[in-house]
Amino acid sequence: MIKAYKNPPKNQWESLAKRATNQEQDITATVMQIFNAVKTEGDTALKKYTQKLDGVAITQFKIEEEQLAQARVSSALYKAMKLAATNIERFHSYQKIQRDPIETTPGVNCWLKDVPIEKIGLYIPGGTAPLFSTVLMLGIPARIAGCSEIIVCTPPQSDGQVDPAILVACRLVGVKSLYTVGGAQAIAAMTFGTASIPQVYKILGPGNQYVTRAKELATQFGMAIDMPAGPSELLVIADDASIPKYIAADLLSQAEHGSDSQVVLLSDNEKILIEVNKELALQITSLSRSEIALNALNNSFSVLFSSIAECINWSNYYAPEHLILAVKKADTHALNVINAGSVFLGNYSPESAGDYASGTNHTLPTSGFAKNQSGVNLSSFTKQISFQEIKPDGLNNIGPAIEQMAMAEGLDAHMNAVRIRLKDLANV
Amino acid sequence: MIKAYKNPPKNQWESLAKRATNQEQDITATVMQIFNAVKTEGDTALKKYTQKLDGVAITQFKIEEEQLAQARVSSALYKAMKLAATNIERFHSYQKIQRDPIETTPGVNCWLKDVPIEKIGLYIPGGTAPLFSTVLMLGIPARIAGCSEIIVCTPPQSDGQVDPAILVACRLVGVKSLYTVGGAQAIAAMTFGTASIPQVYKILGPGNQYVTRAKELATQFGMAIDMPAGPSELLVIADDASIPKYIAADLLSQAEHGSDSQVVLLSDNEKILIEVNKELALQITSLSRSEIALNALNNSFSVLFSSIAECINWSNYYAPEHLILAVKKADTHALNVINAGSVFLGNYSPESAGDYASGTNHTLPTSGFAKNQSGVNLSSFTKQISFQEIKPDGLNNIGPAIEQMAMAEGLDAHMNAVRIRLKDLANV
Numbered sequence: 001m002i003k004a005y006k007n008p009p010k011n012q013w014e015s016l017a018k019r020a021t022n023q024e025q026d027i028t029a030t031v032m033q034i035f036n037a038v039k040t041e042g043d044t045a046l047k048k049y050t051q052k053l054d055g056v057a058i059t060q061f062k063i064e065e066e067q068l069a070q071a072r073v074s075s076a077l078y079k080a081m082k083l084a085a086t087n088i089e090r091f092h093s094y095q096k097i098q099r100d101p102i103e104t105t106p107g108v109n110c111w112l113k114d115v116p117i118e119k120i121g122l123y124i125p126g127g128t129a130p131l132f133s134t135v136l137m138l139g140i141p142a143r144i145a146g147c148s149e150i151i152v153c154t155p156p157q158s159d160g161q162v163d164p165a166i167l168v169a170c171r172l173v174g175v176k177s178l179y180t181v182g183g184a185q186a187i188a189a190m191t192f193g194t195a196s197i198p199q200v201y202k203i204l205g206p207g208n209q210y211v212t213r214a215k216e217l218a219t220q221f222g223m224a225i226d227m228p229a230g231p232s233e234l235l236v237i238a239d240d241a242s243i244p245k246y247i248a249a250d251l252l253s254q255a256e257h258g259s260d261s262q263v264v265l266l267s268d269n270e271k272i273l274i275e276v277n278k279e280l281a282l283q284i285t286s287l288s289r290s291e292i293a294l295n296a297l298n299n300s301f302s303v304l305f306s307s308i309a310e311c312i313n314w315s316n317y318y319a320p321e322h323l324i325l326a327v328k329k330a331d332t333h334a335l336n337v338i339n340a341g342s343v344f345l346g347n348y349s350p351e352s353a354g355d356y357a358s359g360t361n362h363t364l365p366t367s368g369f370a371k372n373q374s375g376v377n378l379s380s381f382t383k384q385i386s387f388q389e390i391k392p393d394g395l396n397n398i399g400p401a402i403e404q405m406a407m408a409e410g411l412d413a414h415m416n417a418v419r420i421r422l423k424d425l426a427n428v
Numbered sequence: 429m430i431k432a433y434k435n436p437p438k439n440q441w442e443s444l445a446k447r448a449t450n451q452e453q454d455i456t457a458t459v460m461q462i463f464n465a466v467k468t469e470g471d472t473a474l475k476k477y478t479q480k481l482d483g484v485a486i487t488q489f490k491i492e493e494e495q496l497a498q499a500r501v502s503s504a505l506y507k508a509m510k511l512a513a514t515n516i517e518r519f520h521s522y523q524k525i526q527r528d529p530i531e532t533t534p535g536v537n538c539w540l541k542d543v544p545i546e547k548i549g550l551y552i553p554g555g556t557a558p559l560f561s562t563v564l565m566l567g568i569p570a571r572i573a574g575c576s577e578i579i580v581c582t583p584p585q586s587d588g589q590v591d592p593a594i595l596v597a598c599r600l601v602g603v604k605s606l607y608t609v610g611g612a613q614a615i616a617a618m619t620f621g622t623a624s625i626p627q628v629y630k631i632l633g634p635g636n637q638y639v640t641r642a643k644e645l646a647t648q649f650g651m652a653i654d655m656p657a658g659p660s661e662l663l664v665i666a667d668d669a670s671i672p673k674y675i676a677a678d679l680l681s682q683a684e685h686g687s688d689s690q691v692v693l694l695s696d697n698e699k700i701l702i703e704v705n706k707e708l709a710l711q712i713t714s715l716s717r718s719e720i721a722l723n724a725l726n727n728s729f730s731v732l733f734s735s736i737a738e739c740i741n742w743s744n745y746y747a748p749e750h751l752i753l754a755v756k757k758a759d760t761h762a763l764n765v766i767n768a769g770s771v772f773l774g775n776y777s778p779e780s781a782g783d784y785a786s787g788t789n790h791t792l793p794t795s796g797f798a799k800n801q802s803g804v805n806l807s808s809f810t811k812q813i814s815f816q817e818i819k820p821d822g823l824n825n826i827g828p829a830i831e832q833m834a835m836a837e838g839l840d841a842h843m844n845a846v847r848i849r850l851k852d853l854a855n856v
Contacts, residue, residue: 073836080832087532087826091814094530095540102522104515104787112523115766117800129838165836201800224800249845256841287841334815338543345817350845353818356833357826359532360540360814372545372629372652374812384802386519386788387762389773390781398515398785404508405784408501408593410557413684413715417677417778 001280002265003301004273017318019230019367020260020299031184031213038188043195049185056160061179061196063162068178071167078168084357085136085172091359092141095378101387107394114382116146117224119198121190122175123205123215124154126182130163131206133355137362138204138376139173145381150175151198153190155182183207187214191221202226204363204376226376230367231260234351235320235340237311237333238267238276242326243347247272248279250324250350251300252293259295264318265302266311273302312336319370322351341365341375392425429708430693431729432701445746447658447795448688448727459612459641466616471623477613484584489624491590491606499595506596512785513564513600519787520569523806529815535822542810544574545652547626549618550603551633551643552582554610558591559634561783565790566632566804567601573809578603579626581618583610611635615642619649630654632791632804654804658795659688662779663748663768665739665761666695666704670754671775675700676707678752678778679728680721687723692746693730694739701730740764747798750779769793769803820853 008016037045043061050058073081101111122138125131135152142150152175154162162180170178179197181189186197187207193199203215204226215225234254236247251263267273280297284290305311308327315323319339327333330345337343341364342354355362364375374380390398399418406414436444465473471489478486501509529539550566553559563580570578580603582590590608598606607625609617614625615635621627631643632654643653662682664675679691695701708725712718733739736755743751747767755761758773765771769792770782782788791804802808818826827846834842 077832077836080829083533083826083829084833087536090532091530091538091540094527097525099522102519102787104518105511108515108781108786110519110787112519112805118766131837133833133837222796222800245848246845249841249848252841253839253845256839283841283844287844288838289841293841331817337813338546340813342814342816345815346819348820348823348849349816349818350823350849352830352834352842352845353536353823353826354814354816355842356830358536358816358818359530359538360816365811368650370811370813372650372811375814377540377812377814379807379812383793383798383800384805384807385765385768385798386770386782386803386805387773388771388777388782388786388788389759390777390786391774392776395776395778395781398511398781401508401511402780402784404505405512405561406780408505409559409561411681411684411717413677413680413711413717413721414780414783416711416715417674417681417780420673420677421776421778 001277002297005301006304007306008303013314013317017368019262027209027213031210031217034184035188035217038185038194039192046181046185046189046194049183050156050181053183054156055158056156058156058160058180061181063178063180065176068167068171068176071164071171073165073168077165081136081169081172084133085140087357087359088136088140089144092144092378105394105397107391107397108388110386110388113385113387114379115385116148116382117202118147119149119200120147120381121200121203122150122152123186123203123207123211124152124166125207126155126157126163126166130166132163132165132169133362134205135166135169135173139170139175141376141378142381143174145378147381149198151177151179151200153179153181153186153197156180184210184214187211187218191218191223204380206363226363226380227365227373228367228369231262232257233262233321233366234324235264235266235315235318235322236324237308237315237327238265238272239308239327240269240272241328242272244272244275245279246347247276247326248283251280252283252287253350253352254322255293255296255300256287256289259292260299261296263296263300264320266305266314267302268305268307268311270304273304308333315340319368321364321366321370324349324351339371341370395421396425429705430725433729434732435734436731441742441745445796447690455637455641459638459645462612463616463645466613466622467620474609474613474617474622477611478584478609481611482584483586484588486584486588486608489607489609491608493604496595496599496604496606499592499599501593501596505593509564509597509600512561513568515785515787516564516568517572520572520806533822533825535819535825536816538814538816540812540814542807543813544576544810545630546575547577547628548575548809549628549631550578550580551614551631551635551639552580552594553635554583554585554591554594558594560591560593560597561790562633563594563597563601567598567603569804569806570809571602573806575809577626579605579607579628581607581609581614581625584608612638612642615639615646619646619651632808634791654791654808655793655801656795656797659690660685661690661749661794662752663692663694663743663746663750664752665736665743665755666693666697666700667736667755668697668700669756670700672700672703673707674775675704675754676711679708680711680715681778681780682750683721683724683728684715684717687720688727689724691724691728692748694733694742695730696733696735696739698732701732736761743768747796749792749794749798752777752779767799769798823849824853
């Protein structure tokens with residue numbers, strides 16, 4: 001089912017690890033036009049674009065408290081969402097950091113403090129696949145971090161409504177400000193603020209190409225965003241201890257995301273590769289999104305390496321969004337993972353678990369960004385501020401060094417700010 | 429000396445907090461040209477631009493180990509650099525995080541791990557003001573984080589050499605790969621890699637407008653950067669316990685950075701504002717960079733508020749790069765600081781201390797970015813990877829919830845990846 005390579009030489013690694021890019025140039029012009037309109041016309045522009053792009057006439061963007069309170073899903077789904085929310089809350093609460101000050105030199109106290117970003121905007125895609133799980137993944141850490149203002153923008157369905165599962169997820173998370181607006185116009189609204197929709201300091205959440213481009217453009221206006229976004233990816237490393245039908249199921253769970261998804265299978269065992277291929281052909285037929293999955297498998301491949309260590313090596317080169325280590329001694333191999341978004345160990349850790357309910361976050365770096373970016377975690381909702389309190393004896397201890405260095409850099413006012421104090425202290 | 433405002437109404441806050449921007453449009457075209465040249469011609473382009481822009485013919489970019497080993501500064505400066513390095517090391521080591529796994533549900537173990545970014549490029553400005561202090565501020569945390577490849581690019585002086593203080597700082601920090609190349613061409617080289625200069629995953633360090641624009645452009649090629657850069661800023665909050673001549677010295681130490689620097693003084697005490705102004709006029713005359721400082725003071729202002737709480741409130745709105753709290757009970761007021769890069773408490777904590785030797789980092793967010801960005805700290809050199817290991821009983825515990833949620837999102841392959849395992853487990 002998927003292309004197969006064997007022990008590719010180093011000079012082929014780059015082309016093998018290259019992600020497909022299909023960036024349409026005309027998107028940028030459209031998104032900039034939307035930004036300009038929203039900046040100057042505010043809500044009027046939002047209404048115009050919602051009518052044009054979603055085919056819906058919205059009179060009020062904000063969802064009433066009553067509507068939020070009344071939304072319902074099946075009790076089985078509600079129970080599932082509660083379980084997921086509990087685990088997400090546990091995993092992100094555990095990431096909290098509390099640091100006492102440190103005395104770097106006697107009389108010189110310094111500390112670093114995590115402070116919540118005040119205003120957070122979450123973008124939740126709607127339409128045919130309402131991603132209520134993303135409300136939990138972004139809303140829960142935002143609340144734990146202590147962000148004082150958390151808003152959600154999500155596009156209307158064709159009937160002008162928002163899927164009840166998204167409303168219920170917002171209620172579970174404690175988000176009260178929910179707006180029925182999507183696309184680049186929603187990103188523009190959170191960037192500039194309108195009469196209806198407040199300006200925020202950071203925007204997080206997935207979206208289509210227009211939303212992604214809009215988030216990139218927003219950074220030019222001082223906005224922070226979660227990360228650059230690309231098609232979803234999974235890399236699985238398997239050995240003779242792995243179970244082919246599980247691996248095939250995991251590869252397909254990634255492949256059904258979109259035709260541009262990529263799955264990669266590495267092994268030191270050719271038999272496994274063959275068996276997984278057989279299972280792929282078998283399992284794909286019963287999927288409702290089999291056509292999408294098939295397209296994705298056409299972008300995908302397997303590689304046979306001489307050892308699992310080599311597989312890990314190549315995986316670090318590729319830097320996958322998701323990495324499954326379906327191998328013996330997975331915990332030992334995990335120590336050698338350098339570049340990946342999220343790692344799943346053993347035969348009973350499917351990627352689906354991290355997508356929904358184990359507690360880890362599912363908003364992760366794609367396209368090789370795992371080399372220099374983190375997935376969303378608690379620190380995505382805070383910034384670090386450094387503090388220092390220097391006592392007179394502390395300034396006596398480090399002041400002369402500051403004077404020397406400032407002089408050497410030719411900055412005498414820097415030197416003087418210390419000298420004027422040291423002089424007074426010498427005369428005490 | 430500086431413009432004075434009294435209790436400005438809320439609707440004037442925005443214009444008062446607005447930073448000056450002087451973005452030259454033609455910079456982008458020049459920088460893109462340099463990027464294209466370096467991408468296609470490599471070292472040849474680097475040599476061409478170094479000749480053209482620095483007026484120096486470079487035959488070898490890499491500085492020989494021997495040259496690095498032989499560089500010398502005065503013993504007083506060396507001692508000062510060692511003291512600073514020790515404090516920077518202490519403050520950044522203290523930021524290390526070690527987290528054990530957490531069991532979010534019985535049988536479901538998750539953990540978040542800080543992993544060093546492998547390849548780091550530091551840009552150190554040279555020329556008239558060689559910023560060797562920045563070598564310490566960026567190189568030391570990169571080393572503590574465990575980054576395996578740390579390189580430094582710095583422009584040549586007119587004689588083709590690099591200032592010995594920069595060489596000594598690199599030696600102190602343990603950086604061995606140092607390249608004599610500056611400007612946008614250095615950023616391009618680290619972005620694409622050339623025969624001489626390795627490609628990196630993240631670039632940190634200050635620079636002129638060309639360097640700044642080049643770093644922004646580099647992000648379009650998958651590069652991570654430290655932060656958007658703008659003119660330096662200091663906001664001081666003073667009350668009747670503060671000492672006017674100290675405050676004037678601090679304001680001037682910021683003002684001497686550049687004509688586009690901005691200093692802001694807030695107080696609940698008009699007398700202090702008047703006295704600081706007198707001191708500014710007195711102290712500025714003796715500075716070697718008095719003209720620059722005077723230009724900066726022309727962009728600057730003071731504001732009288734009715735209370736220190738109001739001053740803090742406005743400071744949070746402005747989000748200064750540096751904030752000095754020269755007030756009584758500074759530690760109590762510090763608890764209310766929400767948006768700032770680095771905070772200095774009391775009368776003996778001049779900004780110069782953080783610039784050089786107290787241990788905190790001097791690479792900080794400007795232009796209001798402190799609302800959503802951190803200054804450089806240990807985590808600037810790492811990314812966080814999440815891991816999970818689910819045992820069979822763990823999958824039994826959370827599997828049904830995953831199935832429910834995947835079904836509700838219309839992703840049956842996600843559901844199937846769990847179901848195929850649960851079925852096997854039920855038959856054990």
